[in-house]
Amino acid sequence: xxxxxxxxxxxxxxxxxxxxxxxxxxxxxxxxxxxxxxxxxxxxxxxxxxxxxxxxxxxxxxxxxxxxxxxxxxxxxxxxxxxxxxxxxxxxxxx
Amino acid sequence: xxxxxxxxxxxxxxxxxxxxxxxxxxxxxxxxxxxxxxxxxxxxxxxxxxxxxxxxxxxxxxxxxxxxxxxxxxxxxxxxxxxxxxxxxxxxxxxxxxxxxxxxxxxxxxxxxxxxxxxxxxxxxxxxxxxxxxxxxxxxxxxxxxxxxxxxxxxxxx
Numbered sequence: 376x377x378x379x380x381x382x383x384x385x386x387x388x389x390x391x392x393x394x395x396x397x398x399x400x401x402x403x404x405x406x407x408x409x410x411x412x413x414x415x416x417x418x419x420x421x422x423x424x425x426x427x428x429x430x431x432x433x434x435x436x437x438x439x440x441x442x443x444x445x446x447x448x449x450x451x452x453x454x455x456x457x458x459x460x461x462x463x464x465x466x467x468x469x470x
Numbered sequence: 471x472x473x474x475x476x477x478x479x480x481x482x483x484x485x486x487x488x489x490x491x492x493x494x495x496x497x498x499x500x501x502x503x504x505x506x507x508x509x510x511x512x513x514x515x516x517x518x519x520x521x522x523x524x525x526x527x528x529x530x531x532x533x534x535x536x537x538x539x540x541x542x543x544x545x546x547x548x549x550x551x552x553x554x555x556x557x558x559x560x561x562x563x564x565x566x567x568x569x570x571x572x573x574x575x576x577x578x579x580x581x582x583x584x585x586x587x588x589x590x591x592x593x594x595x596x597x598x599x600x601x602x603x604x605x606x607x608x609x610x611x612x613x614x615x616x617x618x619x620x621x622x623x624x625x626x627x628x
Contacts (some may be wrong), residue, residue, distance in 0.1 A: 385568050422618060430566055432528045436626055439528045460568030465494050465523035466555045470562040
């Protein structure tokens with residue numbers, strides 16, 4: 376069994392249109408590094424200067440990784456990882 | 471390009487924007503995948519509770535997308551309000567737009583529009599940083615078969 380990674384519409388160009396792909400690794404960081412091998416370019420959309428992007432949400436088994444150790448959050452076979460772009464905006468400038 | 475939206479949903483978006491003024495209001499109108507019919511109005515909490523910024527709570531966001539997935543829906547409309555500027559996407563709106571298939575609806579409650587004056591209601595496509603305004607067509611109701619057709623087609627594809 377692998378880790379199921381659910382891909383949002385905006386990142387499906389990197390996965391050949393697939394809504395979900397398989398991943399592996401012991402942490403979210405490792406998972407993203409392995410995704411990058413299969414789906415070049417995707418890492419840049421998830422990370423910025425080695426940190427998770429402010430407006431991309433990553434959930435491991437329904438928990439936002441911001442609350443579970445960030446990119447160091449452990450993952451294992453059978454887990455489900457969901458990636459969702461934040462729905463955000465507004466009149467303010469600077470983002 | 472055109473956004474076709476029923477009167478009840480159109481009015482519900484405006485009512486939400488007025489209710490949350492002076493903070494920005496936000497939400498989604500979901501519809502069957504591929505239908506382009508905004509059928510299910512889902513007002514969301516603005517977790518930023520700000521007059522110049524909106525953001526769905528991350529837990530709410532996950533729940534919303536899971537629910538749409540289960541119902542074979544997608545976000546047909548993503549809406550929010552500007553409360554002191556025009557109903558046009560800001561640079562922030564453009565940078566953060568993450569649903570290339572959605573109609574981005576903006577309403578403005580400035581100049582007393584929150585009190586019952588006319589509310590600007592405009593719709594855009596935002597793809598790869600490009601904004602294209604589109605016509606908004608408000609209808610009394612959707613043609614009876616618009617939603618059923620899409621649902622049938624969806625099943626056939628599965």
